[in-house]
Amino acid sequence: MSATPLLELRGIDKSFGPVQVLRDVAFTAHAGEVTALVGDNGAGKSTLVKCISGIYPTDAGEFLFDGRPVSINSPRDAAALGIEVVYQDLALCDNLDIVQNMFLGREKRSGIVLDEPTMEQMAAETLAGLSVRTVKSLRQHVASLSGGQRQTVAIAKAVLWNSKLVILDEPTAALGVAQTAQVLELVRRLADNGLAVVLISHNMNDVFAVSDRIAALYLGQMVAQVKTTDITHSQVVELITAGRSGNLGLAAEPAANGNGAAPADTTPGAVR
């Protein structure tokens, strides 16, 4: 793919008081690719996403966006760069319709009056651009949508703003089989349309189904970021649970003191 990654993080540190959640994390996301971000609970996935989206400030490290150094200090900065996050709990208003939800907080107006036709048209074009044909009417309330359709609306909402990087937090967690396939197809299409997509997921099947690269976090450290084709299912699981797998992941020597799991229990991060 392209030589310069769309987003590149170097040496990100983040602590909450005495707890260091991210240490020296490097991460890249390329345009036109799906980068899966995997890791066990508490590995720092959500924290990393919140740093990227400007909700948490970072303690150290640099952000490069499109090769340029940038600083992201608030969600507004992130949105201005074209970074959108689709949260796990979707954050849609049940009593509003699809168009109203997609434009919530950023309504198009002419004068002080809402410009409904323009919004409806833009929403229709965005959904058509994602080849979404499952919704009957743009004016139906979000409450009447299925889980997959709601996810679709949330993703379309993120795409609407000419975003360049879309981060999806567990988009398939609450969905059935058919709906999961639908959403994964949509995720793939986002990347095919030239966006950089970061997919956070626990589900290895999903990860291998759509991702181009896999980035594994283990106790706040980025242990590997490799092409999906270069790694196997079980290797990813090992990276998630143990932080290394063969010659991938954390260097073996310092940790090879006979108690592979112990450092994780007592002093997180002491492995390094």
Next chain:
Amino acid sequence: MTTTAVKKEGPAAVTPAPTVGTHLNNYWRRVRGGDIGALPAVFMLLALCVGFSIARPSFFTAGNFANLFTQGAAVTLIAMGLVFVLLLGEIDLSAGFASGVCAAILANVVTVLGYPWYVAVLAAIVTGVVIGTVLGLLVAKVGIPSFVVTLAGFLAFQGVVLMLMKSGANISVRDDTLVAIANRNLSPALGWALAAVAVAGYAAVQLLRHRNRAARGLLTDPIAVIAARIVGLGVVLGVPVFILNQERSRLALISSVKGVPIVVPIIALLLVLWTFVLHRTSYGRHVYAVGGNAEAARRAGINVDRIRISVFVICSTMAAIGGIVAASRANSVDPNTGGSNVLLYAVGAAVIGGTSLFGGKGRVLDAVLGGAVVAVIDNGMGLMGYSSGVKYVVTGVVLLAAATIDALSRRRAAATGTR
């Protein structure tokens, strides 16, 4: 995907353009799915009117019809403000006595201090804004439940009215302009003219929207439905104007009483204004969003606290206007202005009209329809000679029925997903 293909494949174009039949069909499906809107209020209103007209022919006279408007005006105005608070799932129990405080300020400024009427009206409205701001700040910034804040206001404002009244004496309001609000009528010609302007304006808005949407290739309501709506509004406005323009005085030669009460266009104007704010501005959209899912609204960048404060300001300001109308109707302000049943009638009016107590659903029109139901019950029961005890019980039962319909339709909507 080419740009030309985009429009064709848009979800909006997937469904065929609705005909009158499918339009009615969709509406019926929404109603069955629990999205009943103001239907119960409309049916209740019709049933009550027919019932009272049969039981007491004096109910169905032009004079009594005019009474209904002036009797229900204050409660309706307060209910219109309450709709905003209810949309957020909050409650304002102090709205009744807030209107009393504002009326007392009005009476003091105009009668005791002798300022002109517009100064008094301004003072009353500013009082309403201040009350609403304080309530809103306590709810949004301090985080006290609105039920408690406004219950405290309910008690305290009652005391404030007493203090402003110098313990019990009532203050009369003699200013001609103020008295005219609820006691004088428009000339018949002006009544017709205003009705015509309203219908023409509505038609213009509807047709322009239809043309605009059609030009952009968006789904439009069938033109027959739009025509029916315009004609419907013409009938809904025309019939009352016609009835109100009949001679109501028993001694027509000595003093003629006919025309639309002045308070009616005031309510109509505020109805249009607040409906516009709720449905055509981003502020209104944000009110619905906060009522539907405050967290989603916050993440969308909406200042939730500001919305929360603003609805209390609107509610108390409308209460002030209600207080002015109440003072005008009674020609005086006494310690019970805005007290007794005013608040419960107002909450009842909003809920009977179809505003949900759970937030996120409701319109300003609901308050007007519900206000009409409450006024008809109050007036009709009075004509039937029932005691006020019976009136209270019946109004309470109607309120409970409305809240039950709200809760049940909500459950049905949750099951069918049409809320």
